[in-house]
Amino acid sequence: MLEKRKPIQVAEAVEKVMRYKQSGAVEFVSIKESHGRYLGKDLTATSDVPHFNRSPYDGFAVRSIDTKEASLQNEVVFEVVDHIGAGYVSSKKIGPMQAVRIMTGAKIPDSCDCVVMLEVARSFEDGDQSYMSIKRSFNAGDNVSFQGEDAKKGEVLVEKGTKINPGIQAILATFGYAEVPVAKGPVIGLFATGTELLEVEEELEDGKIRNSNSTMLIAQIERVGADVKYYGKLPDEFDTCYEAIATAIDDVDILITTGGVSVGDFDYLPAIYEKLQAEVLFNKVAMRPGSVTTVAQINGKLLFGLSGNPSACYVGFELFARPIIRYMLGCRSPHLRKETAILQQDFPKANPFTRFVRADVYVTNGSLMVRPSGVDKSNIVMSLARANAFMALPGGTRGYGVGDIVDVFMLEDFVGSNWPW
Ligand SMILES: Nc1nc2c(c(=O)[nH]1)N[C@H]1C(S)=C(S)[C@@H](COP(=O)(O)OP(=O)(O)OC[C@H]3O[C@@H](n4cnc5c(N)ncnc54)[C@H](O)[C@@H]3O)O[C@H]1N2
Numbered sequence: 001m002l003e004k005r006k007p008i009q010v011a012e013a014v015e016k017v018m019r020y021k022q023s024g025a026v027e028f029v030s031i032k033e034s035h036g037r038y039l040g041k042d043l044t045a046t047s048d049v050p051h052f053n054r055s056p057y058d059g060f061a062v063r064s065i066d067t068k069e070a071s072l073q074n075e076v077v078f079e080v081v082d083h084i085g086a087g088y089v090s091s092k093k094i095g096p097m098q099a100v101r102i103m104t105g106a107k108i109p110d111s112c113d114c115v116v117m118l119e120v121a122r123s124f125e126d127g128d129q130s131y132m133s134i135k136r137s138f139n140a141g142d143n144v145s146f147q148g149e150d151a152k153k154g155e156v157l158v159e160k161g162t163k164i165n166p167g168i169q170a171i172l173a174t175f176g177y178a179e180v181p182v183a184k185g186p187v188i189g190l191f192a193t194g195t196e197l198l199e200v201e202e203e204l205e206d207g208k209i210r211n212s213n214s215t216m217l218i219a220q221i222e223r224v225g226a227d228v229k230y231y232g233k234l235p236d237e238f239d240t241c242y243e244a245i246a247t248a249i250d251d252v253d254i255l256i257t258t259g260g261v262s263v264g265d266f267d268y269l270p271a272i273y274e275k276l277q278a279e280v281l282f283n284k285v286a287m288r289p290g291s292v293t294t295v296a297q298i299n300g301k302l303l304f305g306l307s308g309n310p311s312a313c314y315v316g317f318e319l320f321a322r323p324i325i326r327y328m329l330g331c332r333s334p335h336l337r338k339e340t341a342i343l344q345q346d347f348p349k350a351n352p353f354t355r356f357v358r359a360d361v362y363v364t365n366g367s368l369m370v371r372p373s374g375v376d377k378s379n380i381v382m383s384l385a386r387a388n389a390f391m392a393l394p395g396g397t398r399g400y401g402v403g404d405i406v407d408v409f410m411l412e413d414f415v416g417s418n419w420p421w
């Protein structure tokens with residue numbers, strides 16, 4: 001008799017998967033290779049930045065006390081006793097009414113406490129001696145870029161699990177991280193199943209289709225930041241699939257399959273889980289698409305049985321596989337980032353299950369707007385191309401209309417959200 005599956009709620013399914021979360025390993029890569037990876041440890045300041053008081057302007061370093069009598073009516077003259085550019089340090093002890101001509105980025109002499117910009121000073125020579133004069137006073141600290149004003153030694157600057165962007169690259173270089181601790185991406189094994197599948201480069205044949213899910217899932221896995229071990233496609237034959245999957249499990253951290261997970265005569269994944277003696281955490285989720293998404297575990301290792309239908313496969317990966325992979329990469333807000341947006345198109349289709357509609361989120365006049373990115377059926381591929389989010393439409397209503405405020409989950413985002421959503 002046909003097995004009757006009991007759907008569980010999306011939140012319950014996510015929680016069941018996340019019970020198997022584990023911290024991932026950390027490896028060191030050169031700073032050049034670290035761009036786009038995830039920080040494996042909190043990034044701390046190894047020194048103050050700047051680590052000396054620095055001139056933020058081209059000008060003259062002086063003692064502010066010597067400027068106090070300067071005014072429009074009283075021009076005060078300084079003897080210029082040294083001249084330094086960035087990278088040089090003046091060894092002169094600066095006495096009363098003396099100045100050092102100093103360029104942006106150079107260390108301010110210890111005996112000086114402010115900098116006069118070139119524009120407010122008048123420079124002149126008398127014989128071999130240089131002078132400058134000012135007609136206003138300065139306070140201690142004026143035009144000083146202070147030691148530690150950017151960062152203090154020991155301070156945590158960026159948290160572990162953050163994706164390394166160009167700004168973080170600058171920080172890593174500033175603090176001398178030639179080798180960077182990054183999360184070692186978990187290895188995600190991937191199989192596509194389906195006798196109907198052709199390779200990308202093959203000509204179409206009657207009854208057959210090109211395998212688009214593999215390319216899509218590889219990109220989804222890489223977008224999250226993990227490594228993929230792609231094993232290719234399998235025909236819908238029990239023994240072939242069983243052998244291939246049983247062998248691959250030992251070589252990966254998580255195994256993903258697409259297709260063959262429903263109740264059809266050639267959907268072998270349920271029987272494969274049984275023969276592997278894997279515990280099925282759930283095999284039906286109260287959502288559309290992706291209701292057939294199945295997750296099983298064997299000795300704590302997760303097996304994701306994603307739907308063969310492209311949109312269902314895509315959604316199943318983002319909702320259930322992405323967060324646990326992101327957790328393994330050290331991220332402590334691993335779930336899809338949740339925002340709210342204003343619906344811009346009627347969506348009258350009623351459904352008892354929550355819909356995760358592939359959607360286009362955009363900004364108009366400072367507000368987030370959302371509309372479906374194409375046809376909302378689980379076999380549809382085209383709606384995926386323009387989707388930068390899902391909009392969640394809870395089931396059980398008569399549909400949604402323009403102006404409704406709906407939850408959206410951002411796909412091209414690396415900040416994420418905490419749980420519960
Ligand atoms: N009697 C029922 N039939 C179906 C049910 C159900 O509850 N009762 N669920 C439907 C739903 S919902 C979905 S979703 C699909 C899920 O099917 P499977 O996960 O078993 O996937 P397949 O049967 O292997 O394939 C479904 C569909 O997707 C195409 N496909 C498969 N792999 C790929 C690939 N790598 N690239 C592109 N397209 C792929 C495949 O050719 C099929 O058209 O089951 C419904 N049926």
Ligand code: MOO
Binds near residue numbers: 290292293311
């Ligand atoms: O799993 Mo199916 O995608 O709900 O359409």
Ligand SMILES: [Mg+2]
Binds near residue numbers: 260261263266
């Ligand atoms: Mg099927």
